Every structure is written in C-alpha cells, then in structure tokens.
Amino acid sequence: MSEPEPPLDPDLLNAYFALMDVAALLRHSVEQQLREEGDLSYVQFQVMATLYFSEAGSARMTDLADGIVHSRSGLTYQVGLLEKAGLVTRAPSERDERGVTVTITEAGRERLELVMPGHREVVNHLLLQPLPPDSAVALVELLGPVREHLRAAPPRSARPRGRR
Amino acid sequence: MSEPEPPLDPDLLNAYFALMDVAALLRHSVEQQLREEGDLSYVQFQVMATLYFSEAGSARMTDLADGIVHSRSGLTYQVGLLEKAGLVTRAPSERDERGVTVTITEAGRERLELVMPGHREVVNHLLLQPLPPDSAVALVELLGPVREHLRAAPPRSARPRGRR
DNA sequence: TATTGTTATACTCTATAACTATA
DNA sequence: TATAGTTATAGAGTATAACAATA
Known part of the structure; x- marks a missing residue:
C-alpha cells in the first residue's frame, strides 16, 4: 500500500514458476500412485499419515484441518470416505x-504401509534423485521459512474461523 | 527393480513435504487473486501468459498442452472458456x-495486464520475501533440474499420445 | 495409419451457507 | 455468544473414450 512493488525480475518470476511447475507435476504423479496402489487421494494420504505417526493414532478434526485442507467441509468429506x-x-x-476424534484402524495402518514403499519410490525418482547432490536439506532451509510464513498468515481459508 | 530403495530419511521426506505444502498454500492464494481480480483460473492464466509473451501472440493447442495441462480435453475446456x-x-x-491456433485478443492482453500487478504482489509477499535473502536464484538452481527431469519423463499424462 | 482436437460423459473435489449441538 | 462439526447444494475442473478430420 505504501512500498512501491518491486518489479519482480525474471529470476524471481522464474523461481516462482519453477516451484509451481515442479509441484504440479510431482503432485500429479504422486496422486496417481496413491490412487492405483491404495485407492487414496492425496488429502486422504495426508490424514492417514498424520494419524499413523501420531502418538495415539488419533486427532481431532480441527487439528487435522489446520495444515491439510482449506475448508472444514472438505475435511469432513474426505474423512467420511476414509470411514x-x-x-x-x-x-x-x-x-x-x-x-x-478420528482414529486410524488396523486396516488403516495396513493400507498406509501398503502404499508407502511405492510412494517413496515415486518421490525419490521424481524429486530427490534429480535434485543436485545433498541439496534436500538446502531445499528445506529455503522453503521452511516460507512454509511457516504461509501457515501463519491469513491466506488459509480454513482460516481460524475465529479460532483460539 | 534392482536398486534397493533408499530408506528416504527424515530430511528427504521433510523436503518433499515442505515443497508440497508451500506449493499448495501458494497456489490457493494465487488462484484466489486471479479469480477475484480477473476471473481467471490458474490454468487460464498460464495459457494467457504463454500467449502474451510469445512472439506472435499465438500458439497451437498441442504446444499449449505440453507443460500446462495433463489432458488435452482439459485444455480444450479451459481455452473454450477463454474464447x-x-x-x-x-x-x-x-x-x-x-x-x-489460439491467439490472444486485445481484450485478453488488457485482462492479463489487469491481473499482473496483484499477482506479483501475492507472489512477492507470500513466496519471495519470506525466502532467505538472495535465494531465489538458489531455488531455481535446485528446482531447475527437477523440472526438466519431470517434463522429460513419462509421468505427464498429456504424455505424447505417440507424439513426435 | 497416425495425429490433432473436440465432445460426451461421469466423477472427484471444493466451497458457501445454513444448521445442530456443546462450551 | 462462540466454537466444532456436518449437511445440502452447487459449481469447477479433470479424465477417458469415442469420434471427425486432416496428414
């Protein structure tokens, strides 16, 4: 509103497009793998993984919504399918x-375990191996702050409906 | 098939999740901006930008499909809306x-110009400014090779239907 | 015969708003 | 009154397969 918007030179634009392109391509492949091998959407995979790696194997809807999905009804829908x-x-x-409280079942654990090897394989082949050597950490260092910024900021539409 | 799959340690997994998270969040915000200010989907924006910055202001459907969309019918749909x-x-x-041959109209150019300032603003605020200083180039260096690998590789579902 | 693009169709996912129930 | 979650509904986007036309 007061700062003159920087011109966004080609390098910056390029970084933006590279990120969007890679993510779109990767997500498409990953979704295909999850669907074929485990009949899961990516969102369902995120929910399952969150539960699987949590202490109790369970979580509240609200906690799942934060960081996975943009609207609460969307989460209800996906969890409904999982149930x-x-x-x-x-x-x-x-x-x-x-x-x-949503809790992962034994069948749920088996399903995730069924899907993980193939999932790792896709991510390895498509993202990690083509990455310059030892740069995964570098990637996290670049993207980590951005992630936090995005999570904190307003854009999320699962935006604290007044939460907390 | 022969190499034992690497265990995909936490660092690597983390890089993967960071990328997917950032991209999803960013895309959501960007789509909102494009919709509100220019009534465009992200795919439509990609098509428009491609045409806008091309020599002739035009391109063939097939050339647009490569690198923007996963199915040809999807492109037909989006271009139909633009038309x-x-x-x-x-x-x-x-x-x-x-x-x-798809060609951008004068109204099309105006629409893109209408949308760009706000678009740049969103990308700046959400991705570029939170990035560690001067690291946009680093990001491109990391992601560039991955992008090329993904584009070349089979995963694209707009996969050369036997093309070329 | 192969390629380009469209159409028809079916389906998945998402979001908004209205609603219920508990705090 | 505010929060948690669901439902109803409506719309946008995607993909598959069948198809027509040109090379």
Missing part, C-alpha cells in the same frame, strides 16, 4: 463433546 | 489444417 472404507473411526471427543 | 470470454481466438492452423 466408509474402514480406515478410520470417528467418535465424540472425550474432553469436549463438540469435537470429533 | 467465450473474448480473451482468445481460435482458428485452424495455416500449415496444418488439423491444428488449431
């Missing part, structure tokens, strides 16, 4: 009767 | 009667 498939369970939260 | 909106024109290609 129908018997991969997760839904139950009222103990502490807060309003909340819903 | 309806008067932002591009479609005409049989001169050299090859099978082909269709």
Whole structure:
C-alpha cells in the first residue's frame, strides 16, 4: 500500500514458476500412485499419515484441518470416505463433546504401509534423485521459512474461523 | 527393480513435504487473486501468459498442452472458456489444417495486464520475501533440474499420445 | 495409419451457507 | 455468544473414450 512493488525480475518470476511447475507435476504423479496402489487421494494420504505417526493414532478434526485442507467441509468429506472404507473411526471427543476424534484402524495402518514403499519410490525418482547432490536439506532451509510464513498468515481459508 | 530403495530419511521426506505444502498454500492464494481480480483460473492464466509473451501472440493447442495441462480435453475446456470470454481466438492452423491456433485478443492482453500487478504482489509477499535473502536464484538452481527431469519423463499424462 | 482436437460423459473435489449441538 | 462439526447444494475442473478430420 505504501512500498512501491518491486518489479519482480525474471529470476524471481522464474523461481516462482519453477516451484509451481515442479509441484504440479510431482503432485500429479504422486496422486496417481496413491490412487492405483491404495485407492487414496492425496488429502486422504495426508490424514492417514498424520494419524499413523501420531502418538495415539488419533486427532481431532480441527487439528487435522489446520495444515491439510482449506475448508472444514472438505475435511469432513474426505474423512467420511476414509470411514466408509474402514480406515478410520470417528467418535465424540472425550474432553469436549463438540469435537470429533478420528482414529486410524488396523486396516488403516495396513493400507498406509501398503502404499508407502511405492510412494517413496515415486518421490525419490521424481524429486530427490534429480535434485543436485545433498541439496534436500538446502531445499528445506529455503522453503521452511516460507512454509511457516504461509501457515501463519491469513491466506488459509480454513482460516481460524475465529479460532483460539 | 534392482536398486534397493533408499530408506528416504527424515530430511528427504521433510523436503518433499515442505515443497508440497508451500506449493499448495501458494497456489490457493494465487488462484484466489486471479479469480477475484480477473476471473481467471490458474490454468487460464498460464495459457494467457504463454500467449502474451510469445512472439506472435499465438500458439497451437498441442504446444499449449505440453507443460500446462495433463489432458488435452482439459485444455480444450479451459481455452473454450477463454474464447467465450473474448480473451482468445481460435482458428485452424495455416500449415496444418488439423491444428488449431489460439491467439490472444486485445481484450485478453488488457485482462492479463489487469491481473499482473496483484499477482506479483501475492507472489512477492507470500513466496519471495519470506525466502532467505538472495535465494531465489538458489531455488531455481535446485528446482531447475527437477523440472526438466519431470517434463522429460513419462509421468505427464498429456504424455505424447505417440507424439513426435 | 497416425495425429490433432473436440465432445460426451461421469466423477472427484471444493466451497458457501445454513444448521445442530456443546462450551 | 462462540466454537466444532456436518449437511445440502452447487459449481469447477479433470479424465477417458469415442469420434471427425486432416496428414
């Protein structure tokens, strides 16, 4: 509003497009693998992985929504599919009767384990190996701050509906 | 098939997730901006930008498809919308009667110019400024090879339907 | 016969707003 | 009154396969 917008020189534009391109291509491949080998969408994969690696194997809807999805109804939809498939369970939260606790089932764990090897393979072949040697860490160092900035900032449409 | 898959240590996994997260968040914001200020989808924006910056202001469907979209029918759909909106024109290609040449109109140029300032602003604020100083170039150096690898490789579903 | 592009169709995903129930 | 989550609904985007026309 006050700072004159920088001209966004070709280098910068190029960085932006490179990022968007790589991500789109990678996501497309990854989604194909998840669908073919485990009948999962990428969002479902994120939910399953979050649960799988959590202490209790469970989480509240709200906590899943933050950082995975843009609208709460979208999460309800995806978790609904997971429940129908018997991969997760839904139950009222103990502490807060309003909340819903989602828990991964044994079948859910097996499904994730079924999918992981192929998933790693795709990510390795498509992203990590083509990366210049030992630069994965560098990538995280570049993108880490951006990620935090994006998560904190307003853009998320799962934007704290007034939360917290 | 012969190499034992590397275990994909946390650093690598983290790089992968950071990339996917940042891209998803960024894309969401960028799509919002394009929709609100110019009534364009991101794919439409890519098409328009490609045409805008090309010599003749035009390109064939096939050339647009490569690198923008995963299925040819998807491109037909998006270009159809652009044509309806008067932002591009479609005409049989001169050299090859099978082909269709898409050309940006004056209204199309104006629309892109209308959208660019806000677009740059979003990209600057959300991606470039949070990036460690002077690291845009570094990002391109990391992602550039990956992009080329992905473009060349099979994963594209707009995969040369036998092309060339 | 191969290539270019479109169409028809079906489906997945997403988002908004209205609604219920608990805190 | 504010928060958690669901539902209804509507719309945007995508992909597959069949198709027409040109090379």
